[in-house]
Amino acid sequence: MKITFYGAARTVTGSMMLLEHDSKRILLECGLFQGRRSESEELNRKFPFDPKSIDMVILSHAHIDHSGNLPNLVKQGFEGDIVATHATLDLLDLMLRDSGHIHEKDVEYLNKKLKKKHEPLKEPLYTVKDAEHALRHLKGYSYYSTVQVTDSLQFSFLEAGHILGSSQILFESNGKKLLFTGDLGRQHLPIIRNPDNPGKVDILITESTYGDRTHRNIKMSQEELKSVIEKTYAKRGNLIVPSFSVGRTQEVLFDIYNLRRENRIPKMKIFVDSPLSSNVTKVFKNHPECYDKEMMELFNLKENPFEFEDLYYITEAEDSKQLNMLKEPAIIISSSGMCEAGRILHHLKHNITDKKNTVLITGFMASDTLGRKIAEGIKKVKIFSEEFTLRSDVYSMTEYSAHADRNDLLNHVKNTMPEKIFLVHGEQSQMEAFSKNLEMNGFKSTNMPVRGESHELI
Ligand SMILES: [Zn+2]
Known part of the structure; x- marks a missing residue:
């Protein structure tokens, strides 16, 4: 078996690897590169192989x-099957359409400018229609069921504990495990199960996003959230929570639900203002096979942490605008997570200039994003090309991170005792630090492949 690394190679986006076994060509992940526009545009448009050749x-x-x-x-x-867990497929149905819509809107905006300059117009990377075509190729499998690719190659999905439906993929071929x-x-992490321990494998391809960092205890999230909600309520202000639609929004809701159930926070209205988040939350409700014990107990009691008194899902733009007129303190959870687009921009615009309000940062904010500027407390920020003065309080909570930290990663390597390790999905500095750490722990055969690098595996 041969592997070639085409994405998330010494970086964190564009995950993509090609496995070749017997005469089969299997693409592992097909992610988008994100980051500097011109660079990622080129990488996303051109595949380094013929898509028709992939099985x-x-x-x-x-x-x-x-x-x-x-x-x-x-x-x-590409004409073959796209294989993933059932929950992943349901999420993809929403996310790929949403992504198609974003690409269409992006190019529409760009073309308006190009037209004025009489420059050639652009085509979107793909449209909603293209996304719908891709959805027809999806094929769902349950966790732990075996998928036979050839007589000598099979794989199964194990729990990865990252987001709903997330999996580790265990390949087996001729008695060897990858x-x-x-x-x-x-x-x-709330709601979903812990990552599975797959036991001994021969080869491990592991992510390394936080190869050199440790997180604070996840259990502190509820206490931190409680304190921020209480402080905001005492000021009679709004709590604005920029949040990713998948995972983070549901985790924050889960904590609010628990705090409410135990009467530990004041009663205030909670609005989830994002059509995608609302739909994603419905997918969460439909996949109890992904729940951890605590969530399963609630499910069996017919309790639903995504539907409770004072919680409202906003889908219509008109209803979203009404939130600017709120007279009582409220919690508004909206996307995009890094405050780069979407309805969160309107809520920030209406709330950050007043010190009675609070912005709660719950996720990683990439450099140069509005979210990062607010997290760093920069006083003058631009929203829709207009300058605003940040006067509201800002709190950052890193407890919600959905990625393993250095210790989790190291434990996973110790559990799997691989002979050979490949590090992917990490910035170079994180990878190098983790590689050194592995070496100190006796794992000497660690590779950090660059884009286009191939290896013979088993
Ligand atoms: Zn992820």
Whole structure:
């Protein structure tokens, strides 16, 4: 078996690897590159292989940096199955359409400018229609069921504990085992199960996003959230929570639900203002097979942490605008997570200039994003090209991170005792630090492949 690394190679986006076994060509992940526009544009548009030559795509989870280039792959001639867990497929149905819509809108905006300058117009990377074509190729499997690719190659999905439906992929061929971690979650994330321990493998391809960092205890999230809600309520202000639609929004809701149930926070209205988040939350309700014990107990009691008194899902733009007129303190959870687009921009615009309000940052904010500027407390920020003065309080909570930290990653390696390790999905500095750490722990055969690098495996 041969592997070639085409994405998330010494970086964190564009996950993509090609496995070649017997005469089969299997694409592992088909993610979008994100980052500097011109660079990622080129990488996303041109595949380094002929999409028609690929027999099958296997996905670890639904995040766009792992799945977002599928519509383009299908548009360029891929005809096989796209295989993932059932929950991943349901999330993809929403996310790929949403991504198609974003690409259409982006190019529409860009073309308006190009037209004025009489420059050639652009085509979107893919459209909603292209996304719908890709969705027809999806094929769902349950966790732990065996998928036979050839007589001598099979694989199964194990729990990765990262987001709903996320999996590690365990390949078996001629008595040898190859494990790809996908994005590995942490112990005790709310709602979903902990990552599985797959036992001994021969080869491990592991993510390394936080190869050199440790997270604070996840259990502190509820206490921190409680304190921020109480402080905001005491000021009679609004709590604005920029949040990713998949995972983070549901985790924050789960904590609010628990705090409410125990009467530990004041009663205030909670609005989830994002059509995608509302739909994703419905998918969460439909997949109890992914729940951890605590969530399963609630499910059996017919309790629903995504539907409770004072919680409202906003889908219509008109209703979203009404939130500017609120007279009582409220919690508004909205996307995009890094405050780069979407309805959160309107809520920030209406709330950050007043010190009675609070912004709560719950996720990683990439450099140069509005979210990062607010998290750093920069006083003058631009929203829709207009300057605003940040006067509201800002709190950052990193407890909600859905990625394994250095210790989790190291434990996973110790559990799997691989002879050979490949590090993917990490910035170079994180990878190098983790590689040194592995070496100190006796794991000497660690590779950090660059884009285009191939290896013979088993
Ligand atoms: Zn992910």
